[in-house]
Amino acid sequence: MSAALDTLARDIARQRRRRSARRLRLGLLMGALLLGTVALTLSVGHTITPPGQVLRALAGDDLPGVSFAVRELRLPRAVLSILAGLSFGLGGVAFQIMLRNPLASPDIIGISIGSSAAAVLAITAFGLTGMAVSLLAVLSGLGVAAAIYLLSFRNGVAGARLILVGIAIAAMLQSVIAYALARAPSWTLQDALRWLTGSVNGATLPQALPLLVSLTVFGALLLACRRDLEAMRLGDDTAAALGVSLTRARATIMLGAVGMIAVATAVTGPIAFTAFLSGPIAMRLAGPGRSPVLMAGLVGAALVLIGDFIGQQMLPARYPVGIVTGALGAPFLVYLIVRANRTGAF
Amino acid sequence: MSDIALSAAMTLARSRHRRLLWLGVAVLVLAGAGVLSVSLGTRDVDWRDIVAGATGTTDTLARAVVAVRVPRTVMAALAGAALGLAGAVMQGVTRNPLADPGILGVNAGAAMAVVIGMAWFGMATLTGYIWAAIAGAALTAAFVYAIGSVGRGGATPLKLALAGTATMVATSSFTTAIILPRNDIAGGVQAWQVGGVGGASFDVIAPCLPFLAVGAALSLMSARSLNLLALGDDAAAALGARVAWARAGAALGAVLLCGAATAACGPLIFVGLVVPHLCRLLVGADYRWLLPFSALLGAALLIGTDVLARLLARPSELDVGIVTAFVGAPVFIWIVRQRRVREL
Numbered sequence: 278m279s280a281a282l283d284t285l286a287r288d289i290a291r292q293r294r295r296r297s298a299r300r301l302r303l304g305l306l307m308g309a310l311l312l313g314t315v316a317l318t319l320s321v322g323h324t325i326t327p328p329g330q331v332l333r334a335l336a337g338d339d340l341p342g343v344s345f346a347v348r349e350l351r352l353p354r355a356v357l358s359i360l361a362g363l364s365f366g367l368g369g370v371a372f373q374i375m376l377r378n379p380l381a382s383p384d385i386i387g388i389s390i391g392s393s394a395a396a397v398l399a400i401t402a403f404g405l406t407g408m409a410v411s412l413l414a415v416l417s418g419l420g421v422a423a424a425i426y427l428l429s430f431r432n433g434v435a436g437a438r439l440i441l442v443g444i445a446i447a448a449m450l451q452s453v454i455a456y457a458l459a460r461a462p463s464w465t466l467q468d469a470l471r472w473l474t475g476s477v478n479g480a481t482l483p484q485a486l487p488l489l490v491s492l493t494v495f496g497a498l499l500l501a502c503r504r505d506l507e508a509m510r511l512g513d514d515t516a517a518a519l520g521v522s523l524t525r526a527r528a529t530i531m532l533g534a535v536g537m538i539a540v541a542t543a544v545t546g547p548i549a550f551t552a553f554l555s556g557p558i559a560m561r562l563a564g565p566g567r568s569p570v571l572m573a574g575l576v577g578a579a580l581v582l583i584g585d586f587i588g589q590q591m592l593p594a595r596y597p598v599g600i601v602t603g604a605l606g607a608p609f610l611v612y613l614i615v616r617a618n619r620t621g622a623f
Numbered sequence: 624m625s626d627i628a629l630s631a632a633m634t635l636a637r638s639r640h641r642r643l644l645w646l647g648v649a650v651l652v653l654a655g656a657g658v659l660s661v662s663l664g665t666r667d668v669d670w671r672d673i674v675a676g677a678t679g680t681t682d683t684l685a686r687a688v689v690a691v692r693v694p695r696t697v698m699a700a701l702a703g704a705a706l707g708l709a710g711a712v713m714q715g716v717t718r719n720p721l722a723d724p725g726i727l728g729v730n731a732g733a734a735m736a737v738v739i740g741m742a743w744f745g746m747a748t749l750t751g752y753i754w755a756a757i758a759g760a761a762l763t764a765a766f767v768y769a770i771g772s773v774g775r776g777g778a779t780p781l782k783l784a785l786a787g788t789a790t791m792v793a794t795s796s797f798t799t800a801i802i803l804p805r806n807d808i809a810g811g812v813q814a815w816q817v818g819g820v821g822g823a824s825f826d827v828i829a830p831c832l833p834f835l836a837v838g839a840a841l842s843l844m845s846a847r848s849l850n851l852l853a854l855g856d857d858a859a860a861a862l863g864a865r866v867a868w869a870r871a872g873a874a875l876g877a878v879l880l881c882g883a884a885t886a887a888c889g890p891l892i893f894v895g896l897v898v899p900h901l902c903r904l905l906v907g908a909d910y911r912w913l914l915p916f917s918a919l920l921g922a923a924l925l926i927g928t929d930v931l932a933r934l935l936a937r938p939s940e941l942d943v944g945i946v947t948a949f950v951g952a953p954v955f956i957w958i959v960r961q962r963r964v965r966e967l
Binding site (some may be wrong): 380385428429431437438440441442444445446447448449451452453455456459473474549550594595596597599600603604606607608610611614615 | 721725726770771773780781782784785786788789790792793795796797799800803804892893941942944945948949951952955956959960
């Protein structure tokens with residue numbers, strides 16, 4: 278009897294070791310991937326800069342032709358990509374877990390579009406810039422999220438109703454954006470397209486500041502709710518039985534996720550499908566039973582970095598990152614619908 | 624027994640009277656909308672100029688303004704009728720209350736095909752746009768329906784709506800990718816994508832007419848089979864409908880209508896959703912009445928929203944596309960809230 282228990286205990290211990298080793302390997306791999314892409318972004322542009330010169334430029338040496346490109350063009354781009362990707366990934370996965378539906382990510386159910394519609398109107402119609410735009414984007418992101426939530430509330434919020442209401446709101450706001458862009462002077466077109474698909478073109482380091490602040494504030498909020506989020510993966514009833522105060526947890530999680538996404542949208546535009554893609558990829562990587570929240574943030578950062586590199590360097594014309602992630606995301610969404618249909622997930 | 628037959632006959636007669644009454648009202652509303660559309664706008668004109676301008680005199684500015692409003696009104700009427708009819712047919716074919724050429728991504732697909740035609744094949748004639756738009760609409764409709772109906776439960780409203788949204792995101796991403804390196808066509812494409820009837824003239828309307836006529840004929844002829852399809856595929860087959868053929872014929876009609884309307888006005892959303900639901904409230908679910916009614920009220924609705932769009936932002940104008948979106952989204956949400964989650 279005790280011999281059997283011993284083998285069992287040893288078995289469990291071995292499995293735990295194996296899983297934590299796998300997690301470590303995975304974390305290291307993601308880190309290496311991110312570092313590698315950052316290195317690529319920093320060294321490849323119009324010309325290819327050797328790594329030694331990149332490091333010297335970053336350290337503050339003045340190398341003619343190199344310092345400007347690395348410090349002023351490529352570094353802000355990489356920083357902004359990482360921060361925006363983290364925000365989209367974290368915010369997206371929080372929504373997906375909370376609503377237990379991979380399709381209920383903020384970019385499909387109309388929350389990012391609330392922010393970008395507000396930002397477009399603020400810029401084209403009212404001529405606002407900088408912090409005011411970010412603030413307005415955050416507020417209207419929260420407002421639209423609340424509106425969708427309330428409109429789909431009827432004897433509780435059902436996932437299907439929330440998604441459909443979100444689709445309707447998104448269609449409405451999309452036409453506002455299209456209208457505002459069509460009215461804007463044509464030389465702002467390139468700038469304006471950022472609000473349709475998202476881009477990190479023309480990034481500057483000061484732009485990273487609001488992102489950093491929102492990641493700290495709203496990220497802390499989300500991390501504080503991580504245990505609740507874990508419990509909610511098991512279903513609302515189970516979570517309530519485990520002691521989660523559902524209303525408060527939902528409100529906090531939504532505030533954190535929407536805030537993060539809205540700020541990122543205000544800076545880079547709604548980088549298409551990043552929030553939607555990060556969660557499912559992270560869940561697959563992290564495996565069952567592990568919280569995919571942090572991993573989703575890393576995946577989001579990697580997606581934006583890689584998408585931006587592909588859009589800038591590997592296609593015949595230069596495309597903003599949102600076009601690349603949009604093109605990557607669409608087939609994945611179709612795959613997800615087909616798969617979910619087969620398993621009858623919704 | 625004969626009492627029952629008598630009361631049934633009386634109910635039928637009464638509902639027939641009611642429908643004829645509503646038909647008269649619909650025609651009146653359409654005529655009223657047309658008159659308003661010709662007489663109201665950014666510039667105020669008095670009624671003598673309206674009569675003169677509408678009959679083709681353009682010797683003063685006021686009369687010329689009225690003369691420009693006439694083709695615009697005709698365009699709005701045709702596009703509205705086409706989209707209303709197409710929406711009703713799509714709701715019948717997919718047996719789905721949320722079907723709409725805009726929501727299902729069909730108009731976005733047509734738009735992408737037109738942009739591809741402009742950018743890669745140097746297309747510049749309206750007939751070219753129409754063919755491209757129809758091809759795009761057909762491909763997208765087939766694609767969305769195929770994705771949406773995979774798996775158990777067939778094409779549920781939620782699955783179709785999600786498949787349509789996904790397709791819309793994908794096509795808009797590709798459309799942007801195509802126009803981004805081409806500043807020469809970008810401005811025109813962008814203005815066209817909002818959807819509007821502002822620049823309409825009879826030269827634009829004429830090439831659309833044959834497509835609209837064939838599409839309308841196919842759609843109206845499918846009324847009987849749509850009635851049968853509403854009972855479910857098995858019952859329809861048992862009652863003698865050739866289910867696949869009926870679906871294909873009706874869908875082809877809807878695609879022709881959407882393609883021609885999109886080529887002329889740009890992608891308009893929600894018209895095809897709102898109108899059939901309104902008509903169902905008025906005349907019931909019989910497609911033989913529903914289809915012509917949807918066409919009539921669709922025309923009236925689009926003319927009406929176009930007038931509204933002209934008046935809301937005086938002295939400038941809104942595009943009708945933005946107004947239809949704002950009129951349609953609340954109706955969509957209302958429909959979603961009306962139903963139990965199981966049905967979605």
